Amino acid sequence: MRFGIRRNLQKMKWNIFGAIFRRFKIQDNKIVVDNFFGRGYGDNPKYIVDKILSEKPETTIVWLVDKYTDTSLFPKEIRLVKINSVRSIYEYATAKVWIDNIKNNYKGCKRDGQFYLQTWHGGVSLKKVEKAVENHLSADYVQASKKDSKLIDAMISNSKWQTNDYRKNFWYDGPIYEVGLPRNDIFFGDNQKIINKVKSFFNIADYSKIILYAPTFRNNKSIEEQQKMYTVDGEKISNICTDKFNSDYIFIKRVHPNIASNFKVDETDKIKDGNSYPDMQELLVAADILITDFSSSIFDFMLKSSRIFLYGTDYDDYLKNDRGLNFDIKKDLPFSFANTEAELLANIKNFDEKEENIKIENTKSLLGLSDDGTASKKTSAFLIQKMYN
Template sequence: MELKSLVKIGLLNLITLFSKLCKIQNNKIVVDNFSGQGFGDNPKYIVEQLLKYRDSLDIVWLVRNKKTSQFFPQGIRLVKYHSFRSAYELATAKIWIDDVKNSYKPQKRKGQFYLQTWHGGIGFKKVEKAAEDTLSETYIRDSKHDSKQIDLMISNSEWVTQNYRNNFWYNGKIVKTGLPRNDVFFNDTEKIKEKVKEFYNIDPDTEIILYAPTFRNYISIDEQTKVCSFNYKKVIQAFENRFGKKFVLVKRMHPNVADQIPVIENNNIKDGSRYPDMQELLVASFALITDYSSSVFDFMLKSDKIFIFAKDYEQYIKEDRKIEFNIRKDLPFVFSHNEDELLANINSFNDQGMHKKVIEFKKKVKLLDDGLASQRVSNILIDKKES
């Protein structure tokens, strides 16, 4: 770790120490999404539900860029992530909500409650303990420390619960509530579709193909750019031929590399990284193309039109990250190793056959998302706040 970072963490810890002289505020909740990202993922949907319940809550959201304030509802205070102020807010809050395990947090005080929602759900990539040989010493140390502070994790399936138990250096309570971010698939999806299309100035009659590749650690950004590219015009044309609709492609890079791999927009391609909420993009999309992103396991709650496109499948699992599934054998989604296969799979897509396979997979992992997760989690937090 760089000296500058060590000094800052030392100062943050010092501020935390002085803050402990202050009383814990029972109405304060401090929230982080992916180390300072905007209003999204599980924390967003929990907070939206909390705001319905209580108008007296002091909800603090830690952000890297306050320019994202336009996406936040009233009732949320934005505080700079990893700032001295954030150390004070964390030290004096009754509840912490986070979806990553390596963001800065002080030593939890007696009476504080930490909910870790994680950001993955059912996923391709082996994580935490299962991927220990690919993780940095700093991440492993931070994750183990974080696990000791967690009071509760939430799950949407037997698969996720077992993954937490086996790999997260965590022996605490896990509640099967469903994932709050997935409630969006059970609510008024038409309004969300309109909202997303209006954001990108997409015609209401035009459908969205969402392309959401994950990041790679084993290759350079230039190589990654090539791996995450294909002939968009041909793919759009294939969708139009197969489904008889007009399409536009929205490309959303993983937050880890979005700043380094820009998406050049035109009439046919839009930059999905400009939109703060991945779940709303999923809701608004007609089909999903990805490689190793856990978004497929959320999108299947809405649609079976999922296309796995992984040019580097063998190389990825050999040099980057082992994965939990044999993509070709264990999953219901069509797999494409190259662009020609992708076009062929789009042209020959079988709705009915795919639907049956997806239903069987949901049963296998014992998926329980039903649209009520945010309500269940919020009730737990309200009870903790008042205890």
Template sequence: MGLKKFFIKIRWDLFNVCFRWVPINKNKIVIDNFFGKGYGGNPKYIVEKMFIENPNVDVIWVINNTVDKTLFPPQVKLVKFNSIRAIFEFSTAHIWIDNVKNNYKGKKRKGQFYIQTWHGGIGFKKVEKESIETLSKEYIKESKYDSKQIDLMISNSRWVSKNYRDNFWYNGKILETGLPRNDIFFMNSNNIKNKVKKFFRVNGDIVLYAPTFRNYLSIDSQVELFKINGEKIVEELYKKFGKKYTLIIRAHPNIAKDFNLKENQFLKNGSDYPDMQELLVASDVLITDFSSSVFDFMLKSSRIFLFAKDYRDYIENEREMKINPQKDLPFSFATSEKKLLNDINNFNQKEMDRKVEMFNNKMGIKDDGKSSQRVANLLNKELKGSNV
């Protein structure tokens, strides 16, 4: 454990003991989205539904220093991540909502309820226990400790539920509610599309390129790897679909702040946009490598193209794949821009729609636009004192 992390944990344990003498606020929820990243993920959509039926619920959201506070609803109270105030809120809240497994929150008290929404659904990579050889002893210890405290995990499919049970060191309750963040794909999308286009100052349609993080490469090497000829891509898409496109690249959160991209009329940097789901909704086409965004985007469209120039190096140096992108999915897979352009040209909409439907049935996908309501209902029930 690093020295900084060690002292943070000591501070949590010390103040957690002090605050345990303060009664639990039965109407309070405290939320973390990916270590204080901001207003997004499954927690965002759960809270918005909860406010509709329970506008007086006390919602605390922990944030880091880079977050745009203006994006939060006015009734959400913001607290600095890992601050003494944050420790107080976690120590005295009735409900915890989180979407990562190694965020230390101290020891849960009797009467507190912890729901883990996780930050992915179906995914390419092996995670948690299944990739144990790539994880640090510290992470494994943190994840096991977190799992012991969880009261409920939510899932959107048979596949995800099995993955939780097999690999998350978790024996508690799992509900296949669907993923709240995916409700957005079943709503009227015009307002979201207009919002995203206004943010990036683009006309026409959007093709989103969302490559995943590489542990085996430096940030500079990843920036170089993710370079793509936006002009050629949008030109080929125009030929295929008859639409004018702008290509938006969204880097993984781990490198987003260091991902400097030279923009032009064909290419925009989408790494700072706060809500990935809104980007997916606003996009007409998705290009990615091993991102679980594939399994979200296919709820609205089959216009998905897999592209990884470093596929062989990735397999040798990164985590082992649980889903083989070349064999297990209905989408085309390219390791060069030339092949990607050819895949766009050969795309068959009708055939791909059929294949995606078969894949969804095979995985047991439960997303239907009502996930947020289901989770909000059960959490409101918990706040009222009924067991979930």
């Protein structure tokens, strides 16, 4: 009851102040950005904004933040505004462009002349999403997502596969541009500065390499259950990787943003809390090995490496009781899958990199991937034309 009252009061505030602020002129050079309900400077919006600021530094960027956001990590050119504040309502009402990567953030009424780019927060999706799992989603979410789709002017995609998924499952029939994902541009070119940045953040020695363990969340499990489910022996895994790949390894554990704020990682010299780092793509770039369960990060990481290992103790339960998968993980994908930690260690020992590289190239072709390192450039050029035409 309290949640319902709070939500209704929030919408009432948006309606009242939105009606006032829509009397103000739309600012052609202003963009308002949301990343995961006010999270930090990351995902597709970050890379689009970086490119726009390099091409048109006079552009006004407003980034919505929540109370947990580390504001010190933002470029000084960006104006930070608290999400769902009165000020944020003004910014939405007067910005020429909206950029968002989720579909259930209430934005009020879009005006004639405003342009809304939905980047989403995934590419090829291992998990089923949106309409494909409508019966697993709350009625509030489905309603919000459908309403959001009516506001969208364009979406971006990184593959034939993703475009088809948008058409089928996102309640959306507008323009889709297969330019690639801006966040994946990071995998193309010299990444040593990013690797150094990540290692410096976690105080990791130059000679050490990184194992990134990034499990996704479970809709039907409590935080306590997921905490237990994602408990692995990071030091043992690091030692096995050292024997296999002849390097020293540090184990970074990062869970999905949906549960990160309530998730505890016990750090040691060899184990680090990846949730403290704002940009998942930079972690993927810095990592030498990726271990996950049903996360679509595998389709990003395979742009740079085949050292991917899938591990989930609840495979059958996930298929039956959670969202389900778009692929038969044991037949359609080139990666090994382990149900137990012992199987994971064995898969690492038996890994054949040459064979895995061939399988991954075939998978890229089947998916019709369009990532080539130019997505940010193409997307920013498109938005700049909308603003400065």
